[in-house]
Amino acid sequence: MQPIDLRQAMAQSYPGASLGRVLLVGSGPGDPELLTVKALKALQTADVVLFDTLVAKPILDLISPLAERMHVGKKGYGDTRPQDEINARMVALALAGRFVVRLKSGDPLIFGRAGEEIDACRAAGVPVEVVPGITSAQGAAARLCVSLTHRHEARRLQYITGHDTTGGLPQCIDWKAVADPQATTVVYMPRRTIGALAAQALAAGLDPSTPAIVVINATRPNERMVATTVAALVASVAASETPDPTLVLIGQAMARAVLPVVAADVA
Amino acid sequence: MQPIDLRQAMAQSYPGASLGRVLLVGSGPGDPELLTVKALKALQTADVVLFDTLVAKPILDLISPLAERMHVGKKGYGDTRPQDEINARMVALALAGRFVVRLKSGDPLIFGRAGEEIDACRAAGVPVEVVPGITSAQGAAARLCVSLTHRHEARRLQYITGHDTTGGLPQCIDWKAVADPQATTVVYMPRRTIGALAAQALAAGLDPSTPAIVVINATRPNERMVATTVAALVASVAASETPDPTLVLIGQAMARAVLPVVAADVA
Numbered sequence: 001m002q003p004i005d006l007r008q009a010m011a012q013s014y015p016g017a018s019l020g021r022v023l024l025v026g027s028g029p030g031d032p033e034l035l036t037v038k039a040l041k042a043l044q045t046a047d048v049v050l051f052d053t054l055v056a057k058p059i060l061d062l063i064s065p066l067a068e069r070m071h072v073g074k075k076g077y078g079d080t081r082p083q084d085e086i087n088a089r090m091v092a093l094a095l096a097g098r099f100v101v102r103l104k105s106g107d108p109l110i111f112g113r114a115g116e117e118i119d120a121c122r123a124a125g126v127p128v129e130v131v132p133g134i135t136s137a138q139g140a141a142a143r144l145c146v147s148l149t150h151r152h153e154a155r156r157l158q159y160i161t162g163h164d165t166t167g168g169l170p171q172c173i174d175w176k177a178v179a180d181p182q183a184t185t186v187v188y189m190p191r192r193t194i195g196a197l198a199a200q201a202l203a204a205g206l207d208p209s210t211p212a213i214v215v216i217n218a219t220r221p222n223e224r225m226v227a228t229t230v231a232a233l234v235a236s237v238a239a240s241e242t243p244d245p246t247l248v249l250i251g252q253a254m255a256r257a258v259l260p261v262v263a264a265d266v267a
Numbered sequence: 268m269q270p271i272d273l274r275q276a277m278a279q280s281y282p283g284a285s286l287g288r289v290l291l292v293g294s295g296p297g298d299p300e301l302l303t304v305k306a307l308k309a310l311q312t313a314d315v316v317l318f319d320t321l322v323a324k325p326i327l328d329l330i331s332p333l334a335e336r337m338h339v340g341k342k343g344y345g346d347t348r349p350q351d352e353i354n355a356r357m358v359a360l361a362l363a364g365r366f367v368v369r370l371k372s373g374d375p376l377i378f379g380r381a382g383e384e385i386d387a388c389r390a391a392g393v394p395v396e397v398v399p400g401i402t403s404a405q406g407a408a409a410r411l412c413v414s415l416t417h418r419h420e421a422r423r424l425q426y427i428t429g430h431d432t433t434g435g436l437p438q439c440i441d442w443k444a445v446a447d448p449q450a451t452t453v454v455y456m457p458r459r460t461i462g463a464l465a466a467q468a469l470a471a472g473l474d475p476s477t478p479a480i481v482v483i484n485a486t487r488p489n490e491r492m493v494a495t496t497v498a499a500l501v502a503s504v505a506a507s508e509t510p511d512p513t514l515v516l517i518g519q520a521m522a523r524a525v526l527p528v529v530a531a532d533v534a
Contacts, residue, residue: 033305034399036295036301036303037301038298038301107405109414110416115523118412118414129409132408132409133405134303138400141397142376145385145395145397147375147376147380147381149377151431151432155437156440160422160424161416164422173422174443177425177441182441
C-alpha cells in the first residue's frame with residue numbers, strides 16, 4: 001500500500017505557487033468526501049480562495065487557516081456580483097503573486113462559467129489550470145443508485161441548463177434531442193423555467209409519462225428527492241420551493257432509481 | 268482548518284462492512300489525484316477489490332495490502348470475461364460476508380455497465396451503493412483547460428458511446444442531436460466505429476469543419492491529444508492506433524482548448 005500522505009504531498013504539490021496563478025477547482029455537489037484528492041490539496045495550499053455561495057459549508061471548513069477567503073456571491077441563479085468583477089479580482093490577486101483557488105460547486109467546466117474566467121486569465125497572461133469536480137448529476141445518480149446510461153434504455157446522456165445568463169430559458173436548445181426516448185437528460189438550475197422547458201419537450205414529442213426525479217441539495221445532509229413524471233414535473237418543482245441547488249433527471253432509465261430513505265420517512 | 272485524517276476516517280467509514288455488501292467505485296480517468304476522498308477510503312478498507320483492465324496502475328497501488336485483488340478483465344471493447352460471470356462472483360463474495368469494492372475506470376454510472384451489476388446485487392438481496400468518479404470527458408476537458416459548456420457556444424453537453432455490447436455502432440442514436448451546432452459531444456470508446464459515427468453526424472448536418480479533439484489516456488503519464496476537425500477525424504483516430512482508452516470531443520467550444528505541451532514536443 002502507498003497511502004497518499006497529504007502533509008508531504010501538500011509541500012510538493014504546487015512548487016510554482018509563488019509565481020502567481022489561478023486554479024479553478026470543482027468542489028463537487030456538496031459531500032466533502034466527493035472532493036478529489038487534488039482539490040483537497042489545493043484548498044490546503046492556496047493563498048486565497050474565491051468561493052461561490054453554492055459551495056457547501058463543510059468544504060469551506062477544509063480551506064487552510066493560512067488562506068484568505070473571499071465570498072464572491074454567485075448563486076447560479078441571477079448573479080449577485082457581476083462576473084466581470086470576479087474575473088478582475090481573481091486576475092489582480094494572481095498578478096500580485098498569489099496562488100488563487102477559484103472554488104466552484106460541481107465541475108467548473110460544466111455550467112460553471114469557467115470559460116469566461118479562463119479567458120480573463122489568458123488575456124492577462126496569468127497561468128490557469130483546472131481541477132475537475134463531480135458534477136451534481138453524478139452525485140444525484142450515485143445517491144439514487146441508478147445508471148445514467150442503462151443498457152437498452154439510455155444511449156445518450158445530456159446535460160442542459162434551465163436558464164441562460166439573462167435568467168430565461170436558453171435559446172437554441174434542441175428540443176427534439178431533449179424529447180429523445182433513448183436519452184437521459186439532466187436539467188441544471190431548472191427552477192425558474194421548468195414549466196416552459198417541460199412544455200417544449202412535450203411539444204417535441206417526449207412521452208408525458210417519462211420518469212423524472214427532482215433532486216434538491218444532492219449529497220448534502222438536507223438532500224430531498226421527489227420521483228414524478230414529466231407531465232407532473234411542474235407541480236413537483238413548485239411544491240418544493242427552495243433557493244437551494246436543484247436538478248431534474250429525466251428518462252426511462254430513471255424508473256430504476258431507488259430514492260434514499262430519509263429520517264423523516266422512517267419516523 | 269479540519270484536515271481529513273485518512274487513517275482515523277478509514278476506521279470509522281464503513282462500520283457495516285462485516286455484513287457483506289458491494290460498493291461500485293469510480294476510479295476517475297487515471298490520475299490518482301482525481302480519485303475522490305470517498306473512493307480512496309473505499310480502496311483502503313475493502314476486503315476484496317474486483318477491478319477492470321482500464322483502471323490505472325497507480326490507483327491499484329492505493330488498494331489496502333490486506334485486500335484481495337481480482338482482475339476481472341473488462342476492457343470496454345469486447346469483454347474478455349462475460350458480464351454475468353463478474354456479477355456472479357461479486358454477489359457470491361458479498362453473500363459470504365465480504366466488503367466488495369467493484370472498481371471501474373471513470374464513473375460507474377456513465378457507460379460503466381453499473382446498471383447490470385446493481386440489478387444483480389438487488390436480485391440477490393446484497394446491499395449496493397455507488398461512489399461516483401470523474402468521468403474521462405471531465406478529465407480531458409480539465410487538461411485542455413476548456414469549458415464543455417462555454418457560453419454562447421455550447422448550450423448542451425452530451426455523452427454517447429461509440430459501440431454497444433455487440434461492438435457495433437449503437438442503434439437508436441439521435442444523429443440530429445449529435446449534429447446540433449450548439450452542443451458539445453463526447454464520444455466514449457470511439458475507435459471501432461468512428462468512421463461510421465462521423466459519417467452519420469455529417470449526413471445529419473454537422474459542419475465538417477467542427478473542431479474535434481482525440482484524447483488518448485486522459486490524465487495519465489502517457490496522455491496524447493490531437494486537435495482536428497470532424498471531416499479529418501477518421502484519419503486522426505486511425506493514425507493514433509492504440510488499445511488504450513480513447514475519447515473524442517466534438518463542438519465549436521473545443522476551438523478554445525489548449526493542448527498541453529508534452530515532453531516529446533519540447534525535445
